[in-house]
Amino acid sequence: MNETIKLEIQNMTKLYKNGDGVKNINLKVRQGELMTLLGPSGCGKTTILRTIGGFLECNAGAILIDGKDIADLPPEKRPTAMVFQSYNLWPHMTVFDNLAFGLKLRKVPKAEIADRILDVLNLVKMPGTEKKYPNQMSGGQQQRIAIARSLLLKPEVLLLDEPFSALDAKIRMQMREELRKIQTDLDITVVFVTHDQEEAMALSDSTVVMNKGSIEQIGSPYEVYHHPASRYVADFIGExxxxxxxxxxxxxxxxxxxxxxxxxxxxxxxxxxxxxxxxxxxxxxxxxxxxxxxxxxxxxxxxxxxxxxxxxxxxxxxxxxxx
Missing domain, CATH: 2.40.50.140 (Nucleic acid-binding proteins)
Structure with a gap:
């Protein structure tokens, strides 16, 4: 794997009014790496993801992509794209228009928009669906379109917030495999949030195990499973x-x-x-x-x-x- 650091979080703190949040977070994600933030609800993993994407403002620290601090930039100015659990597709728009929306905002020429949409639909195994509406598709198909929409923006870092949790087990497994293939084929850097340890083990190059706003352990799936750094990690990962x-x-x-x-x-x-x-x-x-x-x-x-x-x-x- 490329050893170039693509994303670095330095001493990042984001606290809410009730005192919850994350403190002194330090992470390095390499180019082409899929890093999973793993932990139970409320541990801070989505808070970290949203600060990277610009949807939350951090109280302290730096967020660097390719060595440049992006912490003060709004979401639309950051070289990131985020895929949510709820798909967030426009129900009144066709697949084509959902996919074209972000490209039009970036003033991409019409002919190029059409070509890029055809390419990305093939990539996510959804060719020929341009004229369909979201309500004509299954949850798994809608999530494919949501991922395709993010890939079209050519982000430096792709952010995924529990994207498969609403899908049934068989489709979820299939989507994991397809995401991993796309991610490795395109060599994109991904930060993936999940509370599902099996999903983290299956997908990750590296896993960040979180507990109450802090990082308990960072390591490969093998390391966190076979060499847990704390009783919490040993208890949380596997039987x-x-x-x-x-x-x-x-x-x-x-x-x-x-x-x-x-x-x-x-x-x-x-x-x-x-x-x-x-x-x-x-x-x-x-x-x-x-x-x-x-x-x-x-x-x-x-x-x-x-x-x-x-x-x-x-x-x-x-x-x-x-x-």
Missing amino acids: MNFIETQAGMHTAVRPENIRVEKGGGGDLEGQVRNIMMLGHYTEMVVQTRFGIVKAFVSGSEADLFKRGEHVALYFSDSRQFSE
Whole structure:
């Protein structure tokens, strides 16, 4: 990946009257990188996105694109484009007119507008829809048009605010794959906001895990999953067992990092409480003296055990966290 820094946020603070917001945010996004801001509702991820886009004014700090501070520019003067969760298409306009609107404001020649719209509709797999109205299309199709509209403006940084959250699971997965392909083919820089950890893991080059207006960890999906920097990150990303083996200290181990064997011994032992087949893996719930522990095993392994059986648990990877 290109190591050139495309977007840099320096010591940015944006606080609302009630005291919520974000403080001292520092981020660097490289050219062609897809960075995800991940966290629960109210953690500040959309606040950061809207300050980048100019829809919110930050109280302090700098926002640089290609080394130039854009923090004082209005949204229309920034080299960014934003795609919202709600599509924001004009219902009374055709697809063509929705797409042409921003280009007309920029005084792009008519012939060029038509050519660029045809190209971008092919890019988002929506050719031949120029004369349709938004209410004649599904949610996934409308979101494709919203993304196409942003791409037409040729932004230096594309901002996406939970763009797929209103779509059903199958369409959401398809849209992720298509967005990732478009993003890598065009080598565009993207900042993507989501509360969905699976979406962040699937899409990101780098993931920013947020908590109450602050950044808990920045890293690749692999790093934040396998090497969480805090108990909060370990708990938020994926499934995790927290086993309090001594006061104030917890052993954290992922269910897929537990091997189950018959008999006693191991790192922990207990009785099989439940066995649930969950598609390509089976979840075994084991009652130990420290509480419930979940292990993910294959179907063939699960067939070797029955409820109530005494088992030993072996941890192939674990971490320690204090309260």
